Amino acid sequence: DAGVIQSPRHEVTEMGQEVTLRCKPISGHNSLFWYRQTMMRGLELLIYFNNNVPIDDSGMPEDRFSAKMPNASFSTLKIQPSEPRDSAVYFCASSHRDGYGYTFGSGTRLTVV
Amino acid sequence: GDSVTQMEGPVTLSEEAFLTINCTYTATGYPSLFWYVQYPGEGLQLLLKATKADDKGSNKGFEATYRKETTSFHLEKGSVQVSDSAVYFCALSWTGGSYIPTFGRGTSLIVHP
Numbered sequence: 001d002a003g004v005i006q007s008p009r010h011e012v013t014e015m016g017q018e019v020t021l022r023c024k025p026i027s028g029h030n031s032l033f034w035y036r037q038t039m040m041r042g043l044e045l046l047i048y049f050n051n052n053v054p055i056d057d058s059g060m061p062e063d064r065f066s067a068k069m070p071n072a073s074f075s076t077l078k079i080q081p082s083e084p085r086d087s088a089v090y091f092c093a094s095s096h097r098d099g100y101g102y103t104f105g106s107g108t109r110l111t112v113v
Numbered sequence: 114g115d116s117v118t119q120m121e122g123p124v125t126l127s128e129e130a131f132l133t134i135n136c137t138y139t140a141t142g143y144p145s146l147f148w149y150v151q152y153p154g155e156g157l158q159l160l161l162k163a164t165k166a167d168d169k170g171s172n173k174g175f176e177a178t179y180r181k182e183t184t185s186f187h188l189e190k191g192s193v194q195v196s197d198s199a200v201y202f203c204a205l206s207w208t209g210g211s212y213i214p215t216f217g218r219g220t221s222l223i224v225h226p
């Protein structure tokens with residue numbers, strides 16, 4: 001199994017631009033999670049999906065952030081417009097419905113200048 | 114709500130030294146406990162786990178024992194290597210129901226030759 005695949009690995013963008021991060025979960029996993037990691041705030045859960053349906057987005061920092069999961073094998077996290085304070089490493093994770101096999105991707109390092 | 118508290122880092126050791134990273138938790142009941150490791154530039158990986166009181170999780174020379182009486186799950190290794198340099202996260206979760214892990218802030222370990 002290739003694991004959870006995220007792209008791109010690194011993204012540098014200018015303030016005000018739209019940024020789209022992508023994630024392919026492990027085949028057969030029903031749940032998908034988006035996290036943000038910063039030195040100041042540590043690891044934060046932004047949103048999670050069960051069977052492609054968003055269950056809890058209370059961690060999404062503001063309306064500039066949105067996430068979609070159009071099918072079981074793909075999810076996106078979009079930031080529009082981006083701001084320098086969005087600079088962080090964004091992780092995607094997936095698992096079976098009961099939490100078994102919880103696996104993280106390698107992350108996308110986002111820098112907004 | 115549930116919470117996990119880890120010792121502040123960084124922890125700096127010489128190769129072959131003994132390692133302890135403290136972790137305590139607050140939860141109503143008896144969750145499963147985990148240690149995850151994050152190597153530079155990578156996502157979190159499950160290192161070991163314990164699902165009930167007095168269980169000992171072990172992997173790659175690391176050990177941790179689920180102590181119900183002290184609500185602790187301290188990570189230990191008898192002889193660290195330079196390759197163990199990473200960030201270590203303690204976490205708890207519940208089987209079924211709310212299985213999404215609650216993570217600690219992480220503890221950075223630096224091992225010098």
